[in-house]
Amino acid sequence: MFAGLAAAFYSHRVLNGIDGLLVLAGALLTHASVNAFNNYFDYRSGIDRRTKKTPFSGGVEILVEGKMSPPSAFMVALLSLVGAGLVSIYFLVRLFIVLLPIVIYGLFVIVLYTPVLAKVHGISEIVAGTGFGLMGLGTYVTQTGLIDGPGIAVFVPVTILVALLLFLNEFPDSEVDQAAGRRHLVILLGKKKAAWVYVAGLSATYISIVLAVLVDYSPVPVLISLATAPIAYKAGRIALKSYNHAPALVPAQGFNVIMILSTILLIAIGYAIAAFV
Numbered sequence: 001m002f003a004g005l006a007a008a009f010y011s012h013r014v015l016n017g018i019d020g021l022l023v024l025a026g027a028l029l030t031h032a033s034v035n036a037f038n039n040y041f042d043y044r045s046g047i048d049r050r051t052k053k054t055p056f057s058g059g060v061e062i063l064v065e066g067k068m069s070p071p072s073a074f075m076v077a078l079l080s081l082v083g084a085g086l087v088s089i090y091f092l093v094r095l096f097i098v099l100l101p102i103v104i105y106g107l108f109v110i111v112l113y114t115p116v117l118a119k120v121h122g123i124s125e126i127v128a129g130t131g132f133g134l135m136g137l138g139t140y141v142t143q144t145g146l147i148d149g150p151g152i153a154v155f156v157p158v159t160i161l162v163a164l165l166l167f168l169n170e171f172p173d174s175e176v177d178q179a180a181g182r183r184h185l186v187i188l189l190g191k192k193k194a195a196w197v198y199v200a201g202l203s204a205t206y207i208s209i210v211l212a213v214l215v216d217y218s219p220v221p222v223l224i225s226l227a228t229a230p231i232a233y234k235a236g237r238i239a240l241k242s243y244n245h246a247p248a249l250v251p252a253q254g255f256n257v258i259m260i261l262s263t264i265l266l267i268a269i270g271y272a273i274a275a276f277v
Helices: 002-012 017-045 070-112 124-144 149-169 174-179 187-189 190-216 219-241 246-277
Strands: none
Touching: 002 149, 002 246, 017 070, 017 124, 070 149, 124 149, 149 190, 149 219, 149 246, 174 187, 174 219, 187 190, 190 219, 190 246, 219 246
């Protein structure tokens, strides 16, 4: 969201604080809803009882440990979705044509991700990545009313990075996921090939950032986000070496989270710097 707001201010000199706060509320409710639905359906399938927990993967145990009942989790998911829907309606009244495809896609992903989409061959990472990429682009649209170059320049790296977040965290859970009927890329490719795909995704992130600057979608200061490349290198190196050993992969998962959050933050800071230079 910060990246979308910063890109909107840089490219069109618009920054509506009330709309920004409403989008933040909608984004939080959206994220809460999809996570709560995921926890509910994972509990029903038994995945959360069988996964090996790491600080970054394996799901949560709030339902398994009886700290919340499954119906309560489902109600949290549903109420969060309703709240996000109300925020969406507010913006659709003003920006119906531009936002409608994003809203429909978001609703589709939130409700169907765990019970349906995660079981479709090789699309779960793409779905998760584009879902968050559209949060950034949607934030940009609520400020500008447009889908143009700077908005796309936020959407692409955020999509790749969030897909990589899920992708690497699937390695420790792949056997349990496969038994539960999931068909994500780690299962389809095997861990060794998937590790190379992860490295390729890291490279694609930085290439997309550079290309956006070269075609003048992003300003030169956005290149400060390339400063996270050494962290990405560490994560990729560990993944290639320890793809089949979950405990040894944990540092890579940690570097992955740091790299993803830092890269998106630096993209936003780059846009903000350019707006005032």
